[in-house]
Amino acid sequence: MTAVLQQEQIEVPADPYDFYELSLEEQWGDGVPLIPPTDDYVQALIASTPYAGDHVVAILPPKQLVATVELIAINAAMAGVEPDALPLVIAALEALSAPEWNALGLTTTTSSVFPMLIVDGPGRDRFSIDYKASCMGGAAGRGSMTIGRAVALCLRNIGGQRAGDTTRSVFGQPARFGFCIGEWEERSPWPSLAERAGFSTDQDVVTVHGGKGTxxxxxxxxxxxxxxxxxxxxxxxxxxxxxxxxxxxxxxxxxxxxxxxxxxxxxxxxxxxxxxxxxxxxxxxxxxxxxxxxxxxxxxxxxxxxxxxxxxxxxxxxxxxxxxxxxxxxxxxxxxxxxxxxxxxxxxxxxxx
Amino acid sequence: MSMVSTDDNRILVRKPTAAPSTEPAAPTFTVDGPIEGRRVGFRTDSAWRSWSLIADVWNGYLQRDGATTDTYETHGMIGDTGATDRAQIDKLAETVDFAIVGLGTCGSCTSFTIADSVAFEDHEKPVIAIVTEEFATHGHNVANHLGHGDLKVLVLPYPLEALPHEELLQIADDFYPKALELLGVTK
Known part of the structure; x- marks a missing residue:
């Protein structure tokens, strides 16, 4: 069933360059061009989840604002997330919203820390999440580049994280654009992170680490x-x-x-x-x-x-x-x-x- | 630079930002009386030696002026230490008449200074949050985001860390009357 969208609809330039300039002016982005979150794209993202668009996933700091599936999907669309991969973005936001992850502290700190996503399960290959050569930057798998970026955009646009304002990070780090890698489970002599956390190998599991850098x-x-x-x-x-x-x-x-x-x-x-x-x-x-x-x-x-x-x-x-x-x-x-x-x-x- | 004319080339998208909260700010409280006979809570933080020193000085002044004081030093944000800290802050908020909570002089410690101050307001107790100048706006922002936008915040100079002992003592002296004034202490 197609989701009925609730978020305010706005008219923007269809021209990619003009849309990019508008996104900079409105501070929607991370400085890199965004994809327009059209209804079709947003609805396709929501359809990959078992949730309604108004389902509340998390309250995101710093501003303690409500992250619904629809708002997350809008930001995931801007990041270029493959429609079927939205559940991984949602899982990451659920993980970082756990009290012991300490999102209030980590989104406002002077430290460079940022959510670093590590994915186990069949979704790793299905969504092109990098886990082999140059997996931490340069391999350019769509899942790695867009899923991490979607989480970062949600923190910006829903949580209200803004450099020098609501986040006091002195230096930031490249991962603040988004960081998402896979684990090479097949080459690991040990159980995967997901298995060690009690999940099975056929589940797609996102592990979120508050990492200061590489x-x-x-x-x-x-x-x-x-x-x-x-x-x-x-x-x-x-x-x-x-x-x-x-x-x-x-x-x-x-x-x-x-x-x-x-x-x-x-x-x-x-x-x-x-x-x-x-x-x-x-x-x-x-x-x-x-x-x-x-x-x-x-x-x-x-x-x-x-x-x-x-x-x-x-x-x-x-x-x-x-x-x-x-x-x-x-x-x-x-x-x-x-x-x-x-x-x-x-x-x-x-x-x- | 424009690749195509935009005047009649528009599309509809969904706004990506969350609507700001419209909840009214929680009430604040003032002492409205003298110090004598009051029980004052201090929240210090093991991370900040400068604030421990200033709090020690203020502690002495409050006792001199007839108050009793309880100090709790926090050690963590999460885990067993964080849980213990939050439980102890809550207990302190139940038992004291008013409180002085610091120190916000980094991003996360300012967030937790404000969050712990909110615990006192939740118990309808007068409280001031102590932050340094560099983190004053951040402190007000966090208070606002936690629904306590009117929380009283006392701003100390920045940076405090690595200042000579004598300068910290002078700051303690200079800001003690301001702390009392903000709390609504009267003679």
């Missing part, structure tokens, strides 16, 4: 897999990580491991839990790495661990390995945490076929 690591000097994991752990514990601002009990770091390294790591760490324990136990720096005055602050906050070790996180489950990336090996990417945010996974709900 933190690159590289190696050509280690033949031993455990040594290499040890160095990844050490690299995660950089002194000015957000995770050293708080007590270390909140927030997760996602570690994207390339398939070649994953094949090596599965030998000493066939269970992902063992890999996480090893990473957590070695993700620390000695207190002496910090200046004396800073050491005093940490002592007062009770942040210093046994033997004057400064552990990055309190628990192994706060370091989350996943497999993606090209077959060129040599690199890993961490998606560092804001700290006061817990990663969330939500399954996409599609219209009955």
């Amino acid at each position: 933190f690159p690591m590289a190696d050509i000097n280690n033949d031993d897999a455990t040594d290499l994991v040890f160095l990844i752990a050490k690299s995660l514990a950089y002194p000015l990580s957000n995770l050293y601002l708080g007590g270390g009990e909140n927030g997760e770091v996602v570690v994207a491991i390339n398939p070649i390294w994953a094949d090596r790591f599965k030998v000493p760490f066939p269970d992902v839990e063992d890999l996480q324990v090893f990473l957590q136990e070695n993700a620390w720096q000695p207190l002496s790495s910090w200046p004396e005055a800073n050491q005093e602050v940490f002592r007062k906050k009770g942040r210093v661990g046994k033997d004057d070790r400064m552990y990055l996180v309190e628990r192994p489950d706060q370091i989350i390995p996943m497999v993606c990336g090209g077959l060129g090996s040599l690199h890993a990417i961490a998606l560092p945490s804001f700290g006061e945010s817990h990663i969330q996974s939500v399954a996409a709900q599609y219209a009955p076929r």
Whole structure:
């Protein structure tokens, strides 16, 4: 059934360039050309969900405004989302609206943090979500580019997130245009993020991480897999990580491991839990790495661990390995945490076929 | 530059922005009396040493003037620490006569300073939120978005962090009377 649309209808130029200029003037966009949200397109998007257009998905900060399926579909249309992929956008917005994701904090912070979407399930290939070479930028899969962008546009146009105004992010980051990757489940020796969150492999699941950016690591000097994991752990514990601002009990770091390294790591760490324990136990720096005055602050906050070790996180489950990336090996990417945010996974709900 | 004439070449689309909230602002409250005999709540934040120092000074002044004070230092926004913080703030809001809540001197901490201030207004208690100049507009915006657009906000200089101890003490002295005035304290 075709949805009856409620949102105000407005007349705009049909010419793409003029529509682009209008979108800049009205501050609807992210600085890049948008697709006009015509009724046909918006209705096709809504039809892919099991919901009516006025179904409320979330209250989006900073302005605490209501995100209906219709409004989300309008923004998804402007981002160029494939009609059948709207449920993934909705799942992402549901995930970031979970209280423990802390959208109020993350949408207003001075930090660069932004929702980073990781997709598992058949929808990854169906919607061209990148998970192989250059998956974090450059691969240009439609799903990766448009689904992440739609979430960003919803935060702008529904939540009211505006740089320097309602969001105080000092630097922002490229992912604020939108960040959506897939997990290379078939090359992962461990259960996928979705399975670890309790979902099945035939579900399309969006995991949303409050990530501060992409933190690159590289190696050509280690033949031993455990040594290499040890160095990844050490690299995660950089002194000015957000995770050293708080007590270390909140927030997760996602570690994207390339398939070649994953094949090596599965030998000493066939269970992902063992890999996480090893990473957590070695993700620390000695207190002496910090200046004396800073050491005093940490002592007062009770942040210093046994033997004057400064552990990055309190628990192994706060370091989350996943497999993606090209077959060129040599690199890993961490998606560092804001700290006061817990990663969330939500399954996409599609219209009955 | 235009690729085609737009005068008679128009299409209909749907507006992508959400309508602003039209809810009226929640009521605010004032002390309307002297400090003596009052119980004052302080909310500090483990992140901000400058605010802890200023709050300590104000704490001393309030006790000197006959009030009792309860201070709660927050440590988190989410998880067990965040849940404990919000529960303790709510408990504080139940038991005190009025409150001073800070510090908003970053984006997320301003949001939570305002949100915790709202908890006091929800208990119909006078409260002021303390923010620094750089985050004053943001503080008012968040209060407005949370339906408490009339929340009283005291703006301190910016930046406070890394100021010498003596300068922070001077700021504490300079702004104490302003805090009382904003709360509606009378002699």
